[in-house]
Amino acid sequence: MKKLLLTTLTVFAFSAQADYLGSSHNWNDGSSDPFKAALAAAESGYAANLKAHMAWRDTGKMIKEAKKLQASGNTASALALANKAHTQTVNAAEQTVGASSAGPRF
Amino acid sequence: MKKLITAVVSIGLMAGATSAIADMEADRKAFVGHFKSIQPSVEFADYTNGVYAYDEGSRGQFEEILDGIPPYEEAVEKGAAEFEKFGLAKCAALADPAAARVKHPYYDDAAGTVVTLEGTIRKCYNEQTGKKMGPMKGKVARISAWISDQAAGEKVNVKVESDGAKAAYARGKATFYAKRGQFNMSCADCHVYNAGKKARADILSPALGHTTHVPMYRAKWGSLGTLHRRYGGCYKNMRAKPLMAQSPEYRDMEFFHQAMSNGLEITDARYRK
Numbered sequence: 001m002k003k004l005l006l007t008t009l010t011v012f013a014f015s016a017q018a019d020y021l022g023s024s025h026n027w028n029d030g031s032s033d034p035f036k037a038a039l040a041a042a043e044s045g046y047a048a049n050l051k052a053h054m055a056w057r058d059t060g061k062m063i064k065e066a067k068k069l070q071a072s073g074n075t076a077s078a079l080a081l082a083n084k085a086h087t088q089t090v091n092a093a094e095q096t097v098g099a100s101s102a103g104p105r106f
Numbered sequence: 107m108k109k110l111i112t113a114v115v116s117i118g119l120m121a122g123a124t125s126a127i128a129d130m131e132a133d134r135k136a137f138v139g140h141f142k143s144i145q146p147s148v149e150f151a152d153y154t155n156g157v158y159a160y161d162e163g164s165r166g167q168f169e170e171i172l173d174g175i176p177p178y179e180e181a182v183e184k185g186a187a188e189f190e191k192f193g194l195a196k197c198a199a200l201a202d203p204a205a206a207r208v209k210h211p212y213y214d215d216a217a218g219t220v221v222t223l224e225g226t227i228r229k230c231y232n233e234q235t236g237k238k239m240g241p242m243k244g245k246v247a248r249i250s251a252w253i254s255d256q257a258a259g260e261k262v263n264v265k266v267e268s269d270g271a272k273a274a275y276a277r278g279k280a281t282f283y284a285k286r287g288q289f290n291m292s293c294a295d296c297h298v299y300n301a302g303k304k305a306r307a308d309i310l311s312p313a314l315g316h317t318t319h320v321p322m323y324r325a326k327w328g329s330l331g332t333l334h335r336r337y338g339g340c341y342k343n344m345r346a347k348p349l350m351a352q353s354p355e356y357r358d359m360e361f362f363h364q365a366m367s368n369g370l371e372i373t374d375a376r377y378r379k
Binding site for chain 2: 050053054055056057058059060088091092095098099100101102103104105106
């Protein structure tokens with residue numbers, strides 16, 4: 001019983017950690033790719049903004065540009081741009097909250 | 107008992123319909139009242155001239171352009187020829203062009219959507235020619251301008267009666283007042299609260315009367331364009347991603363936007379800077 005409990009808890013701890021680290025975690029060398037994480041956050045946020053018709057004008061371009069920079073080896077700039085795009089999606093999501101009930105101030 | 111139930115239901119339905127109209131009418135009165143409060147000297151009827159109701163200098167230039175040959179005249183004539191050429195009069199919805207302009211936009215209860223004049227033109231063109239028509243400029247704007255010219259002098263009269271229409275109107279209103287884009291601004295921020303003030307070298311036009319002269323000729327475009335083309339431009343200016351012209355969201359917004367100009371004359375003076 002004790003062994004079963006220990007095994008269950010160990011499996012649970014590993015799976016929870018795997019979920020937490022996400023797809024940007026490299027399980028071979030134990031490192032995480034911050035660019036991948038930032039890009040994934042920006043892309044999912046942008047998709048949600050588009051669905052709500054509240055996307056910002058340049059977010060899509062920033063995501064594309066970040067991918068190009070990463071491909072050309074300019075990782076630092078790529079990461080900075082992906083983070084900037086993600087921030088835009090967060091701000092757009094905040095605008096979405098009150099959008100459907102917006103009305104005049106007079 | 108049956109009669110009583112019928113009477114109660116009828117009264118309920120009538121009250122519902124009346125409240126839908128009352129909502130729009132109350133909104134419109136508040137909207138017009140706001141413009142009266144920020145520009146007390148401008149007459150309601152003059153809002154059909156848009157920004158030229160506010161600025162004498164610009165008004166002079168506007169009138170000079172209209173006194174000569176307006177730069178869109180040829181395009182509107184082409185629109186008349188295209189209306190004929192493509193057999194658009196064969197579509198019942200466009201058979202009487204003046205009536206079509208006054209009727210649109212309206213809420214189609216059967217389809218559950220707002221129908222715009224440009225939407226009807228595109229649908230009819232497709233039925234007559236089997237081809238598709240773009241939604242923002244070119245043919246659609248020229249034909250729509252010619253149709254609108256036939257209704258010059260008649261009054262905007264958008265009706266918001268059914269529950270579906272009321273919901274579309276409410277969605278359009280929310281889109282108009284919602285802040286969006288990197289500048290965190292709504293349509294109303296420029297064209298309601300700050301109408302008449304300057305944004306760089308330009309005077310912000312009042313939303314009241316915006317729809318009386320559409321499609322418009324803009325000097326910046328050098329051509330005619332539909333209201334939805336302008337919506338797209340405004341979205342871009344606010345650094346928001348524009349929606350597709352004739353998307354349900356823009357159609358709902360047009361429904362609200364036109365309703366706010368109820369009572370103003372439709373004009374063929376469609377020049378804008």
